[in-house]
Amino acid sequence: MLAHMKVADLSTPALVIDGPVLARNLDTMAAALPGPRLRPHVKAHKSTALAREQAARGNRHFTAATANEIVGLARAGLDTDLLLANECLDPARLRAMAAAGGRVTVAADSDETVAVAAASGVAEILVDVNVGMPRCGCAPDDAGRIADRARAAGLTVRGVMGYEGHVVGEVDPVKRAEQTEASMQALARAHELVGGETISGGGTGTFACNTYASEIQAGSYALMDGSYAQLGLPFDPAFTILGTVIHAEASYAVADCGLKAQSADHGQPAIDGATVWFCSDEHVTYAPAATPAVGARVFVWPAHVDPTIAMHERYFVADGPGLDAQVVDIWPVDLRGWDVDAG
């Protein structure tokens, strides 16, 4: 089926990976953060095939945001050390993670999350600490109490995690480093109260300046996106959405990849040499540099990788950029959704 299939032959919209760019991104990160220094976050790519590429480079401990991602990784044999870096209150999903095989650790930040984890067969937790972004995580000063409670409930406390999500997108590298340090000082304070070997934090934007965490939870670096591309990181955009021009006239053109094919929550996507006007459900309207032919193909660069990938069933992996590249593999986006079925 893949014999002689070019990117130009794909039906659209299609999620296309530039394989060599992806490989370079993975290599660069594996060199910077070898082995367990990186805990790749699979929520960005939602693919066990891509996770295997990360594992092949030595980064074998994974981060996930959903129970489904944990169970999917475990069933794929990628179960060396899996962290649900998110709070889960669902006993059935916690039981499914605990039974999936391999080492599974979950985040806990409250009496409730500790209690349900302990009651659902989970063995190990990290205490999730708020390091500045108003989302999950306990106050740093409360982390010791939660750890005590977890140990009293029979759980092993491996350490702490804290995600500086308010920092990872800061464009100024000096400010980014300063704010990362402030966040990690809060995490270190919590760690003193909690104990354990693990200090988990960070993301693609802070992978280099976060020298405090024992492991970095970066995910976007593999495929990148329009938002992260502004930060001057040593990773390049490795995925695009291939569309077809379905309408063209003097001042604008329309391609068939809209809000159901790429997420606009971080802003409009980009098209090389063009100005994007707006997206609707199945369309992007843009002013091109030159009027394209109706039926021509166009590459659309989404602003935000994670929710975009979750809209697609599969990746088409190409052996390079452009329409003439060969499609050398198809990877299912097999960690989509939230279901944890019986397997």
Place this chain on the structure above:
Amino acid sequence: MLAHMKVADLSTPALVIDGPVLARNLDTMAAALPGPRLRPHVKAHKSTALAREQAARGNRHFTAATANEIVGLARAGLDTDLLLANECLDPARLRAMAAAGGRVTVAADSDETVAVAAASGVAEILVDVNVGMPRCGCAPDDAGRIADRARAAGLTVRGVMGYEGHVVGEVDPVKRAEQTEASMQALARAHELVGGETISGGGTGTFACNTYASEIQAGSYALMDGSYAQLGLPFDPAFTILGTVIHAEASYAVADCGLKAQSADHGQPAIDGATVWFCSDEHVTYAPAATPAVGARVFVWPAHVDPTIAMHERYFVADGPGLDAQVVDIWPVDLRGWDVDAG
């Protein structure tokens, strides 16, 4: 499986329909636009089960945005009269639609779209006319030429379509009606040049004031969303995303339905009595009226129905509002994606 399942028992995030509200919306529209006066657009709900409810009320001719939606409707026996209200340049998908059974009409707005339709076994088209929104559609004055070309290629031209997408969200009803009239005058001018029995246009926002089109392509009216709710239409929000509170403290709470569970392209979702701060991939952070319990359930009202629904695998249909409502049915969102497979 559904016996005694309450909304409160669902794993989250879950897409929940208030069945009686949906039924009322469908009844109201079927009374206003009976039979073929309405051509329900399935792109909003992407469900053959929901389309059956529309057909049961007499609205049996459907509008779709993708080949997959057309083929799915046809295979479900909902094939009385199907319109792809979108340009398609993919010969394989056009052939699949033509072979799916039933009456299938596609939009065409250029020499290229006419040529590929004729070459792919499509029998009937509507000439798609730009009535003011910069997306697909030919100039009104060019519609006659395209119709002639289609007829010369052996296609039956049923008439014209034009979507006043720039008007349907106008909050002022007087302006909305005026702009609709201006759009439909452009469509009428095109219709004089094209001929045929069909003048297809309109949407949920203009279903009442668009008295020019012979059929209205409304879709959002069935489930509604936060954007349309501002227009004072006789339809009520019939779907929400059920989430679980996974973190709560004095000033804010966090629930597990973020950007992968509801689309923020039309703005933030709403939570009753609360102020939504921001969404991340799997989280919504909000300031509640009173601090909820961790583990409590919360209803999130998305701003934009279409891309939100496309993120979910199924609807849970409840017999009323609230957590104590019974889940009486599960409907697959079976028209998702773009694949048109062999069946």
